[in-house]
Amino acid sequence: MRGTENAGHGPGRALLTVGVLGAVLLTGCADEEPEPEEPALTIRGTAQAVERSEVLHWKGAWNWRTGSAPDAPTTRVTADLRALPAGDVHGTLRADGHTATVAHIAQASTFVKADRTMWREVFGTDGDRTDAFAGRWVEIRGAGDTAGTGGVLGLDLGWLSPRSQGTELSSYHPDGDDAPWTPARSAPSRFSRPPGVPSDALRFRTRARDGVSEEGVYWVDAERPRRLLGYTGMDARVTDQSPAAQSRAGMVRLSVREEDARAAKRAYAGLRSAVAGLGRTVPVETERGDDGVQVDEGSEACGPECSSVAVPVTVENTMEEERVRPRVEVTLSGGEPGTLPDFFPELGTCRLRLGELAPGAKAEGGCTVTGRKLRKAVEEAGKTGPVVNIDFKVETALSSEIHAPSHKDEVAKALRNNAADSAAG
Numbered sequence: 001m002r003g004t005e006n007a008g009h010g011p012g013r014a015l016l017t018v019g020v021l022g023a024v025l026l027t028g029c030a031d032e033e034p035e036p037e038e039p040a041l042t043i044r045g046t047a048q049a050v051e052r053s054e055v056l057h058w059k060g061a062w063n064w065r066t067g068s069a070p071d072a073p074t075t076r077v078t079a080d081l082r083a084l085p086a087g088d089v090h091g092t093l094r095a096d097g098h099t100a101t102v103a104h105i106a107q108a109s110t111f112v113k114a115d116r117t118m119w120r121e122v123f124g125t126d127g128d129r130t131d132a133f134a135g136r137w138v139e140i141r142g143a144g145d146t147a148g149t150g151g152v153l154g155l156d157l158g159w160l161s162p163r164s165q166g167t168e169l170s171s172y173h174p175d176g177d178d179a180p181w182t183p184a185r186s187a188p189s190r191f192s193r194p195p196g197v198p199s200d201a202l203r204f205r206t207r208a209r210d211g212v213s214e215e216g217v218y219w220v221d222a223e224r225p226r227r228l229l230g231y232t233g234m235d236a237r238v239t240d241q242s243p244a245a246q247s248r249a250g251m252v253r254l255s256v257r258e259e260d261a262r263a264a265k266r267a268y269a270g271l272r273s274a275v276a277g278l279g280r281t282v283p284v285e286t287e288r289g290d291d292g293v294q295v296d297e298g299s300e301a302c303g304p305e306c307s308s309v310a311v312p313v314t315v316e317n318t319m320e321e322e323r324v325r326p327r328v329e330v331t332l333s334g335g336e337p338g339t340l341p342d343f344f345p346e347l348g349t350c351r352l353r354l355g356e357l358a359p360g361a362k363a364e365g366g367c368t369v370t371g372r373k374l375r376k377a378v379e380e381a382g383k384t385g386p387v388v389n390i391d392f393k394v395e396t397a398l399s400s401e402i403h404a405p406s407h408k409d410e411v412a413k414a415l416r417n418n419a420a421d422s423a424a425g
Contacts, residue, residue, distance in 0.1 A: 051166025154249025
């Protein structure tokens with residue numbers, strides 16, 4: 001071949017040179033080690049950094065229905081909150097131009113201070129209690145009547161803490177096994193980036209699994225050291241409330257950044273100020289509503305020609321340490337005997353207020369229903385004979401103003417312990 005011929009050398013020498021070269025190349029291939037594979041990009045380092053954080057500063061927003069009915073008005077709530085390692089949270093929530101200050105002391109109590117309008121129009125508090133709540137620290141309790149669970153306007157305050165987030169990020173596995181949690185290429189459009197999170201942020205998706213997590217996305221910095229930048233999803237919503245209450249909060253979008261010991265010091269100063277401002281008792285807002293107050297209706301009695309109906313009511317405070325001021329609304333329905341009471345038309349309402357009841361106390365009262373609807377129903381019932389033949393059904397709705405001991409000293413002690421725990425890391 002032309003490639004193996006060289007002037008001044010014979011074919012044999014050319015072939016020998018080629019053979020030696022081939023031996024050298026083969027030896028080089030045998031000794032070369034394969035390059036190690038680059039480890040999969042996971043969220044482990046982010047989780048460790050978050051858990052060591054002294055403060056996580058969260059900002060974001062979500063939609064909130066101001067009532068339990070599906071067609072209740074919706075408002076936009078924005079948050080500016082600092083969460084500390086032991087689970088304490090301090091900051092503000094804003095909606096419709098009004099601001100609520102939040103002081104959550106982990107394992108103790110959650111307090112909120114807001115004006116009358118915000119309690120009525122955002123929190124959905126009934127009008128009789130807004131005067132008692134306005135401008136005061138109000139204790140927020142969950143469905144289990146437990147203090148310190150940390151749910152305000154649908155947001156789970158305890159979920160925001162560095163330790164809680166460190167656990168969430170380190171323990172989640174996308175398929176429920178030990179497979180590494182790696183970034184997703186994309187996410188559904190409803191999981192949009194929170195404001196302030198850059199477009200190149202990595203997406204770590206969570207899947208909905210009973211008792212483990214809801215669907216959502218954690219946003220992580222694309223550059224080292226891979227800081228946590230935000231969250232979009234449903235895990236940040238309160239879980240200690242009824243399904244109806246939970247559904248009032250929409251998709252939560254939060255950005256987050258780590259802050260230093262100075263920010264932690266300021267947050268704890270705000271929490272100490274809140275606890276110092278507590279009185280001997282505090283108003284209580286609880287999703288349990290009036291479960292701790294029992295109402296019994298006596299037998300209704302017709303007035304002259306049944307143009308009015310008096311309804312006696314007995315109220316008992318069955319709570320252990322809370323004092324209540326009951327307000328009862330009585331609804332009277334009626335119809336022809338033999339008709340199912342569920343189909344009786346409403347004939348009128350009346351209301352009564354009772355004085356403050358200590359734990360275990362009872363009070364008796366009553367109110368009288370009158371009005372055009374009642375008169376017309378009685379007239380129709382009287383057309384069949386000389387006797388008015390009509391059946392009644394009575395229903396009551398209770399709205400209690402609840403006041404509980406603030407346990408101010410115990411709360412202050414819990415806060416001191418939490419601050420020491422947070423500082424110790």
